[in-house]
Amino acid sequence: MERPTRLGQFAKGLALVVVVAAVVYPLLGVIGTSFASQSDIIRSTGLVLWPDHPTLDAYRTIFTGGVVTRALFVSIGITLVGTLASLLVTVGMAYGLSRRDVTGSRAILMIALFTMLFNAGIIPNFLLIKGLGLYDTYAALVMPTLVSAFNLVVLRSFFMNLPEELYDAAKVDGAGDFRILVRIVLPLSKAVLAVISLFYAVTYWNAFFNALLYLGDSDKWPLPMVLRTYVLQGQSLNSASAGEVLAPQQAVQMAVLVIAVVPILLVYPFLQRYFTKGVLTGAIKG
Amino acid sequence: MADTAPPLTREKRSKRRKVDEGAAPANATPPGRAARAQNRLTLRQRLKRDRVMLLLTLPGLLYFVVFHYVPLLGYVVAFQDYQPYLGYMHSAWVGFANFTAAFGEPAFWSATLNTLEIALVQLVFFFPVPIALALLLNSIVSERLRRFVQSVVYLPHFIGWVIIVSIFQQILGGAGLLPDVLGGLGLPRYDMMSDPDAFPWLLTLQVAWKDAGWGTIIILAALLNIDKQQYEAAAIDGAGPRRRLWHVTLPGIAPVLILLLILNLGQILSVGFEQILLQRDAVGPDAGEVLDTYVYYHGIKDNDWGVAAAVGLVKAVIGTALVLGANKFAHRLGHEGVYRGADR
Numbered sequence: 001m002e003r004p005t006r007l008g009q010f011a012k013g014l015a016l017v018v019v020v021a022a023v024v025y026p027l028l029g030v031i032g033t034s035f036a037s038q039s040d041i042i043r044s045t046g047l048v049l050w051p052d053h054p055t056l057d058a059y060r061t062i063f064t065g066g067v068v069t070r071a072l073f074v075s076i077g078i079t080l081v082g083t084l085a086s087l088l089v090t091v092g093m094a095y096g097l098s099r100r101d102v103t104g105s106r107a108i109l110m111i112a113l114f115t116m117l118f119n120a121g122i123i124p125n126f127l128l129i130k131g132l133g134l135y136d137t138y139a140a141l142v143m144p145t146l147v148s149a150f151n152l153v154v155l156r157s158f159f160m161n162l163p164e165e166l167y168d169a170a171k172v173d174g175a176g177d178f179r180i181l182v183r184i185v186l187p188l189s190k191a192v193l194a195v196i197s198l199f200y201a202v203t204y205w206n207a208f209f210n211a212l213l214y215l216g217d218s219d220k221w222p223l224p225m226v227l228r229t230y231v232l233q234g235q236s237l238n239s240a241s242a243g244e245v246l247a248p249q250q251a252v253q254m255a256v257l258v259i260a261v262v263p264i265l266l267v268y269p270f271l272q273r274y275f276t277k278g279v280l281t282g283a284i285k286g
Numbered sequence: 287m288a289d290t291a292p293p294l295t296r297e298k299r300s301k302r303r304k305v306d307e308g309a310a311p312a313n314a315t316p317p318g319r320a321a322r323a324q325n326r327l328t329l330r331q332r333l334k335r336d337r338v339m340l341l342l343t344l345p346g347l348l349y350f351v352v353f354h355y356v357p358l359l360g361y362v363v364a365f366q367d368y369q370p371y372l373g374y375m376h377s378a379w380v381g382f383a384n385f386t387a388a389f390g391e392p393a394f395w396s397a398t399l400n401t402l403e404i405a406l407v408q409l410v411f412f413f414p415v416p417i418a419l420a421l422l423l424n425s426i427v428s429e430r431l432r433r434f435v436q437s438v439v440y441l442p443h444f445i446g447w448v449i450i451v452s453i454f455q456q457i458l459g460g461a462g463l464l465p466d467v468l469g470g471l472g473l474p475r476y477d478m479m480s481d482p483d484a485f486p487w488l489l490t491l492q493v494a495w496k497d498a499g500w501g502t503i504i505i506l507a508a509l510l511n512i513d514k515q516q517y518e519a520a521a522i523d524g525a526g527p528r529r530r531l532w533h534v535t536l537p538g539i540a541p542v543l544i545l546l547l548i549l550n551l552g553q554i555l556s557v558g559f560e561q562i563l564l565q566r567d568a569v570g571p572d573a574g575e576v577l578d579t580y581v582y583y584h585g586i587k588d589n590d591w592g593v594a595a596a597v598g599l600v601k602a603v604i605g606t607a608l609v610l611g612a613n614k615f616a617h618r619l620g621h622e623g624v625y626r627g628a629d630r
Binding site for chain 1: 329332333336338339340341342343344345346347349350351352353354355356357358359360361363370419422425426435437438439440441442444445446447448449451452453455456457461462463464466467470495499500503504506507527556559560563564578581582585586591594595598599601602605606609610613
């Protein structure tokens with residue numbers, strides 16, 4: 001093939017730098033600003049990438065109890081419990097539907113898949129949550145998104161692609177369906193389970209809409225709701241702690257953002273390599 | 287177990303047919319050995335055999351029924367003058383009054399127009415972005431560099447809307463980077479976050495930031511499936527890089543692009559709800575109200591349940607029809623579509 005032109009190489013390089021910077025700059029800027037002092041913020045335009053006088057004041061402000069700390073615990077709890085519950089139910093259903101000869105499995109699969117095509121809508125969902133007595137409970141943050149049809153399809157496809165001989169051999173050895181799941185299928189599925197856990201965990205960690213709809217009591221708010229109130233709508237968190245050294249408002253807001261993003265940044269690198277396969281199974285076979 | 291086949295009653299026969307229908311058209315393929323063995327068992331015996339599998343399926347099935355199908359009944363509210371303290375049972379029936387009330391309201395039509403405008407801007411200006419990005423990624427020769435860029439661009443997909451909107455507020459908002467830079471240059475400080483005219487563009491920019499990278503996954507897979515020999519043949523025939531892009535690459539990924547386009551058209555009434563709700567106040571309802579936020583504010587904020595549910599129902603029916611139609615259309619074009627491939 002002919003050699004690429006120098007202009008083309010340059011344009012491509014520039015495009016790559018712009019794309020990467022567009023993602024990385026805002027994230028680094030948010031982290032930098034959360035450590036910034038008042039003087040750093042005054043001197044800066046927009047976000048502070050590298051504070052000259054780094055300080056932990058902002059984090060001190062948000063972790064001295066109060067709204068953010070409480071919301072953080074709510075979010076962690078919802079994420080852990082929700083992810084575990086979703087995983088259990090999804091694994092059970094995906095496995096139960098993974099063999100074609102199971103009575104009625106096709107109809108059940110269709111019931112689940114059909115929900116990808118419609119959504120009952122805000123008002124009926126709200127009335128359901130009220131009717132079930134889930135309004136203002138943490139369960140309202142977990143139950144409505146318990147199983148994702150997409151994840152179900154991904155997991156089921158994975159189970160179906162395991163070699164048939166494994167099942168046959170286990171059956172010959174006298175293992176029942178449940179034993180096969182626990183002893184053979186699950187240990188072979190660690191990678192896909194990790195990805196699906198991430199998908200669920202991210203949903204619960206970012207849960208904003210269910211909280212907005214179903215939680216009237218602000219004491220129960222998870223982190224995204226607190227973010228909206230104190231970062232987007234600009235209400236002050238500082239006012240409560242009178243007498244202390246006040247961290248700059250902007251730094252405090254960015255610190256709240258940081259604690260909302262960091263958990264994702266921490267687990268992401270470990271799971272990233274499995275995405276492609278998972279997404280393609282879900283999108284093409286689904 | 288009983289080896290002799292008990293005579294099938296009509297009921298059992300119809301049940302059996304239902305199960306078989308899914309697998310293949312009745313006469314197309316002869317039933318395999320598994321199917322024949324199955325036919326020898328009665329429904330009860332089969333349920334007993336499959337009890338563990340079915341029991342494992344049950345909680346999930348229950349979830350889908352309770353949280354996706356039962357709420358559909360709640361749409362009766364659309365035909366009622368719903369009063370929460372009276373409930374469905376005792377609220378007065380009003381026929382189609384809620385629908386006519388909504389259709390007579392300028393706010394409803396404004397929300398519809400906003401929805402369509404935002405959807406259209408996103409379709410035209412966001413849809414090509416992942417394609418361009420995928421082509422760029424695909425052209426990186428160094429495996430290491432490509433992996434790195436890919437992990438960077440996938441990342442924003444996992445960041446929630448509240449966080450993304452907050453970050454944009456820091457960069458484009460009143461006291462953010464863009465106005466500061468403009469001010470420093472002696473230009474008027476422009477706040478894009480609260481400019482109603484820029485709203486569809488702002489939303490598109492944010493969607494691109496969040497999901498352009500994620501959207502490349504499926505296109506990259508399609509690119510991977512193009513036969514390398516086609517490129518070599520084209521190069522030998524004297525096609526330059528641009529001609530190869532036009533005559534080999536684009537036709538190669540066209541089926542996937544068409545499918546994505548059709549699916550996007552199906553979702554046209556559901557432009558990002560969370561994203562818009564979070565920013566509606568900054569630009570005001572004239573520019574920021576879409577069908578979903580209309581339903582939210584009328585129903586849950588203003589307790590105008592009947593009208594909100596009616597609008598929601600219209601939206602849901604048109605939306606589902608669009609998705610089903612789009613999927614049918616994708617089949618017509620010879621693609622698998624959304625749900626046909628489910629049992630592969």
